[in-house]
Amino acid sequence: MTRIVVLTAGLSVPSSTRLLADRLAAATLSALGDVEIEVIELRPLAHALADHLLTGFPTGELADAIDEVRRADGLIVVTPVFSASYSGLFKTFVDVLELGLLDGKPVLIAATAGTARHSLVLDYALRPLFSYLHAVVVPTAVFAASEDFGDTSGGQLAERIERAAGELAALVGKVDPSARRRRTVEDEFADPTPFEELLRNAGGPGPGPAGQSTR
């Protein structure tokens, strides 16, 4: 079954970030129908994330969360805006993902803030981040300021949520997960690059991440 993982980096309980995440999840559920949705709050992983930065390996629930992301067919990621960008907690989670893990994965980006003046954060911070990671970023990104949860936005937030969820639904399953994906350590364990190929690659044209053939 199609699996969508929702990452939400709100710090308070309840948080507007989680509120937006839930609405995006619900819209994606109705757009896709037959889908399993797993919501991962990053707040309880804060200690494990700091430990991972220092030790280099994930433990317990963090390891499980990374594995959920690995196996997901698509992601919905929602961060509060802190100092004009994604939050440090949100970025830390992204930082510990192995290179190649998001290759070709459809991602819906979303953010919340106290004021609509931050709305471009989606396009100058989140979109380049996920482009760098070779994710397929959904065209419509969703920003919600506090006022959008009231009547003043004239229902525009709901419209954007629906449009973004529809775009995510259209992409999920359409990107061949194995095509053009960089090889990860997991891939090497399952299907090691034979030594003869490693030796051929060693004499290759120039510096580059080693052992990352496109087999």
Place this chain on the structure above:
Amino acid sequence: MQFGIFTVGDVTTDPTTGRTPTEHERIKNTVAIAKKAEEVGLDVVAVGQHHNPPFVASSPTTTLAYIGAQTERIMLSTATTLITTTDPVRIAEDYGMLQHLTDGRMDLMLGRGNTGPVYPWFGKDIRDGINLAIENYALLNRLWHEDVVDWEGRFRTPLQGFTATPRPLDGVPPFVWHGSIRSPEIAEQAAFYGDGFFSNHIFWPASHTAQMVSLYRRRFEHYGHGSADQAIVGLGGQVFMRKNSQDAVREFRPYFDNAPVYGHGPSLEEFTAETPLTVGSPQEVIEKTLGFREYAGDYQRQLFLVDHAGLPLKTVLEQLDLLGEEVVPVLRKELAALRPDHVPDAPTHASLVAAAAARAERSSEPASVVEPVETTVSA
């Protein structure tokens, strides 16, 4: 089964006193630790290679030759020899010389090094780390197995009609281990050559080591060197002991909390649960170490890290006493009892000479015990 210690040669401030040893002290202490390791009956001492502070271990063969001259029996090794930034011709020469000087009482473990700036200091690029390890070792292997080598590769100037001297003692090159924390390609490389594979083990969870060792064993069999359980595996370990478990925890905690590698992160208890670190009584160390074979299989070499994080020399020597008197004798006996007969010991110079002689006898060729490695692929 071999038991020993490995050191990376770091100069680290003792967090309980604020005192930092001088480089001279650290170098002399390393020698004292190695001599003590032999005295308490350990089998192996391995020193590191680094080219940046706070490490003093820039010259492993000099250190090992000096230790070798003052010891009788202990096997000298490295943890690790940098195959990426050291010219393989120099490795062939330096370790070839060490092999002769120590009458074969040495081997070496190759590693890549993970400090970005060190690579350009030696004209290399860390993004080529795996490629350097693969190509440089392909050359090193030929330099030791072939008397005259023509070579052209990507990473060093070509060689025409080159002979690395001295030639290996008794025509048998030093045994090579390939060390890695997390690169499956290195396990594949070790398996291809039928060399040893050493999993650093100490910084990462057991599940990861299990994956690395299992890959190496599987591919060792694939390349026809024997069955998977006959592959030559080494593991790191990290211990701090006192007779009384609570004393060990109390004394080691400030060193753990401030350790350069994992300090200020997980608690001692969390890290102990996740990794091979054991802080406690000798009995606890024995129990945890006996558990390693459950996920790594019957293995050949166990090296402990005991001299890190700013621990003073006196404490390190006390750790060696405990290892030699209370831990290793029990592990030796218990692991030998569990090991099936067809699982080999770690190769030594004597066993390699005997194996070469047996091969020469089987083949119809005359006298020479030198035999080119069967599966070398030229680069």
